[in-house]
Amino acid sequence: MELWYSGKEEFRVELLNGDNQSLFNICLGQKADLPGFFATHIEGNNGDHQAMIFGAPSSFGNWTVRIHGLKVVDGTFHAWIERDDNNRAKQQLFNQSHFQTSVDNCYTLNSICCGQKSIAVGSYSAKNNSLAISNFSAAGPTRDGRHKPEISAPGQSVAAAHSRMKSEAKVSSGTSMAAPVITGVIALMLAEAAKRGIKLSIDEIRKLLFSTIRTNPPSSAGWDIQYGNGRVVALAAINAVKALKIDEPLPIQ
Known part of the structure; x- marks a missing residue:
């Protein structure tokens, strides 16, 4: 489990077992190492505070994480449980580790998706236009x-x-299949720009890409928590590059 909260605050993180017995109780800068569990509580590179609790396969069961506020501004925190498919399969348990109740199904992005200029890509099925997001x-x-x-x-x-394989194809699903589509579209945009003697910055690429998307789905206007700004339209993005005038700066909002 991974927990993040503001660097302006300071919490103490406690783990209790199914009998409500406290296994560890760590403040910022401390760690715990005991059979079945390892935990750290540190200041992250971004200035916020991070607590990590690692459980071995033998530690499957019901646990309580209790957060104590030592220095509280508003008490907001975010917590995630990493998926554990392989370990659970070995235990012949087929449901993921999860919180007992889900407070909010938003904020489920992996940290690798959260870069300032990187482009995070959602996945949908191109075979059925009526299907919801994957x-x-x-x-x-x-x-x-x-x-x-x-x-x-x-x-x-x-x-x-x-x-x-020399000739076989493989059918796969995942955002790891969706991200290369965007990579390919951007490569075609850069190729078209190079042919016209235009250099595109990352901000210009993002502007062109996001202004040529299609919607419905998503049905709502504006940004969607899973679709993003909308679904990619490769030809429209490339045509937007073709429409640029050489040496004319692209306005960036």
């Missing part, structure tokens, strides 16, 4: 309220080259 596609926003994911692309039941 159920495995994480929801934003980021902890600090930024709009991610920013765009979505086909990532469900995608046939792609099978590594180490």
Whole structure:
């Protein structure tokens, strides 16, 4: 489990077992190392505070994480449980580790998706236009309220080259299948720009890409927590580059 809260605050993190017995109780700068569990409580590189609790497969069960406020401004925190498919399969338990009750199904992005200029991509099925966003596609926003994911692309039941095979394809699903679609579209945009003698910055790429999306779905106007600004339209993005005038700066909002 990973927990983050503001660097302006200071919490104490306690773990209790099913019998309500306290196993550890760590303040900022401390760690705990005991059979079945390891925990740290540190200041992150971004200035906020982070607590991590790692449990071994033998530690499966019901646990309580209790947060004590030592220095509280507003008490806001975010917490996630990493998925544990492999360990659970070995234990013949097929449901993921989870919080007993889900307070908020937003903020489920992996930390690798939360870069300032990187483009986070959601996944949907391109084979059925009426399908909702893929159920495995994480929801934003980021902890600090930024709009991610920013765009979505086909990532469900995608046939792609099978590594180490000469002729076979493999059908896979995941945002790892959707992200290469956006990478390919950006490569085509850069190729078109180079052909015209235009250099595109990351801000210009983002502007062109997000202004040429399609919606419905998503049905709501503006940014969506899973679709982002909308679904990618490769040809429209490339045509937007073609429409640029050489040496004319692209206005960035």
